[in-house]
Each structure stands twice: as structure tokens, then as C-alpha cells.
Amino acid sequence: MKSLLTRQRRINPVYAAFMAVSFMVGVAGALQAPTLSLFLAREVDVRPFWIGLFYTVNAVAGIAVSLLLAKRSDNRGDRRMLILFCCAMALINAVLFAFNRDYLTLITVGVFLSALASVAMPQIFALAREYADSSAREVVMFSSIMRAQLSLAWVIGPPLSFALALHYGFTTMFLVAAGLFVICLLLIWLALPSVPRVEQSPEVVLTQISAWRDKDVRLLFLASMIMWSCNTMYIIDMPLYISSTLGLPDNLAGLLMGTAAGLEIPAMLLAGHYVKRVGKRRMMLIAVAAGVLFYLGLVLFQSRTMLMVIQIFNAIFIGIIAGIGMLYFQDLMPGRPGAATTLFTNSISTGVILAGIIQGGLAETFGHYAVYCVALALSVVSFWLSTRVRDV
Structure with missing residues (x-):
């Protein structure tokens, strides 16, 4: 009886709600993102140029809207209400994509709704940070476990996305995503807390005004942007490289992605556990060094076995920067x-924009192998930039 009461005391319903919301928003996003290019090509019937333009416009709009809403979220209003609003926009967007096949509508109304929806996840993490600080909870481990929910969502989401889209149609797939957002809205409304704003001292206000002027923030942004450019170049190019250049089975691409996503979860959790001992800066350097080794492996090795083995370095790279990188910015x-x-x-969105341009130009002009040589060089630059960011 005593152990049962202790266990009940340990289970925090708010903590569980944050985990559930981050997982379900992640699954809803992972349902829509992997098949978007397929949807535009087959259902909307547009050429590859217009598909690429859609991704670029979507990323640029997401950056602009998220910056505007982020500034407001830190200064006024209830952050939980902003999350509810963004998830409601995500719900409307999913319904729009389920029933609309007009490209102009999707690249205007759809992109605008998607940009608003994209703010939900960073705001969920920001609210989680405020809750952890206000309740004296362990911030790093809390955030790492939440980030692991996203990795788990991306292990489950893409296969489910293709299964629903190819067997039941895109309308069904988008409606399932809409249903998940309905559940998220209920969870956010009923279970997530409204954390009161803490009045900042004049010194902190001065820091807020000049944050972007801080060279450490700028260096970390550039380093993170380059890291995510390398990762996105790999994700875009790898299926083509495997089939057209290496002559390996097409399904190996899915196996490599799934393996890396699965390994990211223990990498995140271990990083969260040891970060106090190791420090955020050193942990980030370990992550980027693993990224350098991963891209070096892609340049040196071309066999199925070695491509599987080096996914360990990929998982360490992405698993750590996805969780610790965000806390480092905070x-x-x-x-x-x-x-x-x-x-x-x-920094992720900007990296995605750059990756599409760099990968497309390199692959078309010099071939797929050149993509990984450039990714290796960029990862070394990212490591050098990371060494110049101060420890916190």
C-alpha cells in the first residue's frame, strides 16, 4: 500500500499530459509531412518545380509567422491559449488538405494555416520549460523525454502515413491527422497548465532586447542551421543515392531512417541524464563530432552493412542536438x-531551405556522391562554430 501511494505521488498528470500532447502532435505532423510531395504530385497534379516551390514558401512562411508569435508569447497573454489556437489552425489545415486539390489555395491559405500550426510544437516546449522551472522539476531530463516522444512519433508516423495514403487515400490520411489534433485540443484544454508570467528584472529585460546581438546566440544559430542542412540534405538525397548510384534495394532507405529514429531515443535520454555532468557545450560538441564521423562514413563506405552501422553516429548527432540544442538556446x-x-x-527551417537548394544543385551538376562530400565539409564548419559558443 505504501509503495502504491509513493508511485501515485511520483506520477504527475501534468507531466504525462505534456508527453501525450508532444507525442500526438508529433504523430499528426509525421502523418502529413512524409507524403506531402506525393500528394502534390498525384492528387494536385503539379510538376516537380511547383512541389519544390511549395516547400520553400512553406518554410519561409513558417519562419516569419513563428518569429512574430514567439515575440508576443514571451511578453503577453497565456501561452496555453496560443497553443490551442495553433492546434486549431492545424486541424483546419488538415481538413483543407483532405478535401481541396487546388494548388493556388493550398500554397496560399494552406501555407498560412500550416505556418500558424508550426508554432504549436515550440510553444509546447516553451510552456514545458516554464512549468518545469516553476515547479522545480528537472528541466533537462523533462525536455529530453518530451523530445523522445517526437522521435517515437517519427518511428510510427511515416509508415502509417504511407499505409493510409496508399491503401485508403489521402483524404482519409488527412482526416486521421485532423482527428489527432481534436484529441490534442482536448488534452491541452483539460490538462496543460497556465503558467503565470514571472516579472523580469531590468538586467534580464536588457538581455531580452539584445539577445540576437549576442554573438554566442548568432554562432549557435549558424552552427545549428548547418547541422540541420546536412541532415536534410541526407534525408532528401539518400533514397536516390542508394537506388541510382549504389544499386542497393529501395527499401533500405526506409530501414536506415527507421533505425536512426529508433536509436535517437536512447541517445536523447542518455544525453538528458549525463548533461549535468558533461555540460551542454561539451555535449553539443560530442553530437557534432558524431555528425562529422557519420558524413565521413557516407563518403568512405558504400556497403549495406556499413551504412547500417554508421546510423549509430547519425542517431547520436540528431538525438543530442534535437534536445540539448534547444535547451542551449534557452x-x-x-x-x-x-x-x-x-x-x-x-534554424531547422532555414537549414531545410538551404538543404533543398544545395542538394538539388550538387546532385544535378556533380552527382549524388558530391552531396555527402559537401555535407562532410559543412559538418566540420559546424563543429568549428560550436567550439566558439560559450558554455552556460
Whole structure:
């Protein structure tokens, strides 16, 4: 009886709600993202150029909207209400994609709704940080476990996305995503807390105003942007490289992605556990060094076995920077968890934009192998930039 009461005391319903919301929002996103290009090509019937334009416009709009909303979220209003609004926009967007096949509508109304929806996840993490700080909870481990929910969502989401889209149609797939957002809205409304704003001292306010002027914030943004550019170049190019250049089975691409996503979860949790001992800066350097080894492996090795083995380095690379990288931004920008988290996610979005341009140009001009040589060089640059960011 005593152990049961102790266990009940340990289970925090708010903590569980944060886990559930981050997982379900992650699954809803992982349902829609992997098949988007297929949807535009087959259902909307547009050429590859217009598909690429859609991704670019979507990423740019996401950056602009998230920066505007992040600034507001840190200064006024209830962050939980903003999350509810963004999830409602995600729900409307999923319904729009389920029933609309007009490209102009999707690239205007759809992209705008998608940009608003994209703010939900960084705001969920920002609210989680405020809750952890206000309740004296362990911030790093809390955030790492939440980030692991996203990795788990991306293990489950893509296969489910293709299964629903190919067997039941895109309308069904988008409606399932809409249903998940309905559940998320209920969970957020009923279970997530409204954390009161803490009045900042004049010193912290001055830090807030000049955060982007801080060279450490700028260096970390550039390093993170390059890391995510390398990762996205790999994700875009790898299926083509495996089939057209290496002559390996097409399904190996899915196996490599699934293996890396699965290994990311223990990498995140271990990073969260040891970060206090090791420090965020050193942990980030370990992650980027693993990224350098991964891209070096892609340049040196071409066999199925070795491509599987080096996924360990890929998992360490992405698993650590996805969790610790966000916390590093938050610690460099005290008092602005929303803006810091959004700056981190915008480094990802900017990396995606650059990756599409670099990968397309390199693959068409020099071949797929050149993509990994450039990714290796960029990862070394990212490591050098990371060494110049101060410890916190």
C-alpha cells in the first residue's frame, strides 16, 4: 500500500499530459509531412518545380509567422491559449488538405494555416520549460523525454502515413491527422497548465532586447542551421543515392531512417541524464563530432552493412542536438523560452531551405556522391562554430 501511494505521488498528470500532447502532435505532423510531395504530385497534379516551390514558401512562411508569435508569447497573454489556437489552425489545415486539390489555395491559405500550426510544437516546449522551472522539476531530463516522444512519433508516423495514403487515400490520411489534433485540443484544454508570467528584472529585460546581438546566440544559430542542412540534405538525397548510384534495394532507405529514429531515443535520454555532468557545450560538441564521423562514413563506405552501422553516429548527432540544442538556446536567452525555442526551430527551417537548394544543385551538376562530400565539409564548419559558443 505504501509503495502504491509513493508511485501515485511520483506520477504527475501534468507531466504525462505534456508527453501525450508532444507525442500526438508529433504523430499528426509525421502523418502529413512524409507524403506531402506525393500528394502534390498525384492528387494536385503539379510538376516537380511547383512541389519544390511549395516547400520553400512553406518554410519561409513558417519562419516569419513563428518569429512574430514567439515575440508576443514571451511578453503577453497565456501561452496555453496560443497553443490551442495553433492546434486549431492545424486541424483546419488538415481538413483543407483532405478535401481541396487546388494548388493556388493550398500554397496560399494552406501555407498560412500550416505556418500558424508550426508554432504549436515550440510553444509546447516553451510552456514545458516554464512549468518545469516553476515547479522545480528537472528541466533537462523533462525536455529530453518530451523530445523522445517526437522521435517515437517519427518511428510510427511515416509508415502509417504511407499505409493510409496508399491503401485508403489521402483524404482519409488527412482526416486521421485532423482527428489527432481534436484529441490534442482536448488534452491541452483539460490538462496543460497556465503558467503565470514571472516579472523580469531590468538586467534580464536588457538581455531580452539584445539577445540576437549576442554573438554566442548568432554562432549557435549558424552552427545549428548547418547541422540541420546536412541532415536534410541526407534525408532528401539518400533514397536516390542508394537506388541510382549504389544499386542497393529501395527499401533500405526506409530501414536506415527507421533505425536512426529508433536509436535517437536512447541517445536523447542518455544525453538528458549525463548533461549535468558533461555540460551542454561539451555535449553539443560530442553530437557534432558524431555528425562529422557519420558524413565521413557516407563518403568512405558504400556497403549495406556499413551504412547500417554508421546510423549509430547519425542517431547520436540528431538525438543530442534535437534536445540539448534547444535547451542551449534557452539558456543563452534567459527569460525568453518562446523566442529561444522558436529560434532553434527556425534554424531547422532555414537549414531545410538551404538543404533543398544545395542538394538539388550538387546532385544535378556533380552527382549524388558530391552531396555527402559537401555535407562532410559543412559538418566540420559546424563543429568549428560550436567550439566558439560559450558554455552556460
